[in-house]
Amino acid sequence: MDTRINGILKALLLGAVVLVAFTGCKRGDDRARPSKKTKEVYQKETNLRYAARAIYEGIQAYRQGRILDAAQKFGYAVTLTADINDFRLFPKAPPIKADAHFWYGLTVMDIYRFADKSSLAIYDEKGRKIGEKASPEIAMQHIERAIELYPAPALYYFGKGYVYLHSKDPNTAIKWFNSAIGRDNGNPDFYANRGLAYYMLARDADSMSVRGPYMKLAQDDALRALSINDRHYLANVLLVRLYIMADDLKSAKMVIQDMADKNLPVDKVLAEYEKAMRKR
Structure with a gap:
């Protein structure tokens, strides 16, 4: 850097x-x-x-x-x-903290512009943070304000999907992520977050016949994100969780080791892996 x-x-x-x-x-x-x-x-x-x-x-x-x-x-x-x-x-920016997958794949200018309170991006940032706290109506107001200031369709379609994802509405989130990817198919954040939405659907599925297809879609998105940026934190975490869900702990451990080799945070996924090992 x-x-x-x-x-x-x-x-x-x-x-x-x-x-x-x-x-x-x-x-x-x-x-x-x-x-x-x-x-x-x-x-x-x-x-x-x-x-x-x-x-x-x-x-x-x-x-x-x-x-x-x-x-x-x-x-x-x-x-x-x-x-x-x-x-x-x-x-490309390094991770700020373990859950900062949002920062991956963005340029320094993209990341830091949100600090300027007169900038469009602070509204997008506020919207996502508020969305994480499950306040979708307020969050969406900020996202819409960002679009008014500067219409950057792919990013803000993604922003809407992100709000719905953290509001525990993965189906609606996927629709917005699809719109974002249709406008920009080169952003790993879009795939990783859509993959997370598919993972949530798989996790909540009542049967393997329903869970299996969602797991495959989630894995495809995780791998696509990693093909763009192999250090993408969320995509790596998603892949570990999918392997744990499939009871393929050997593959999960390999991904965790690869993350450690790349100096990515592994504490959270390592704890999940060890918990799965104890259940065997």
Whole structure:
């Protein structure tokens, strides 16, 4: 992560240096009476310099675990120059905590933008968090507000599904996840959460004839998410739970070991595995 994000910082600083040099070449009469073009160049150079500084401070805050401070710094950098939006080098974010599967597969900009209270993403974030507390009506108001501010269909169809999932309504959640995947089939969050919804249906099924197909759908989604991002926390956890449900504890243990090798949290799934072992 550090190497790639430091590369962005260097690129911004280099841009600032180039603009300084360019401005220097235009000095002379411009110093006494700046032209409109020189003012624009000077402003862009100044913005780049401050943006570079904000990114640097954001990196430091991120390394120290001050997530919201980092968010504000990155958000400030974006307001200073649109050039930052052109970068495609932002790294994938590591897990913040064991249940933070939401963060996987998103860029740093996606993650930290929610801290800006004037941003659309804080409404999406609020909606999901409120949805986790089973307050679907209030949660949906926040999701809808996010859509009003910036129509990003796939993400917010997913957001609606996420609210229903945590409201214990997997069937409705699956419909919204299907809509999200139909608009963006490259996001592992969409598959992993739909897989979790299928897992919930399998868990609550009365018979194996009903449970089996749901388990297969859940496994397919978990594997699809892992094919996009093999460090996706929820997808790995889902796969472990499916193997435990199928009484394939050998495969469950292999996935847990693979998670440990990738430095993913395993305490929760390891406890579930050990509980299943004791029941044998």
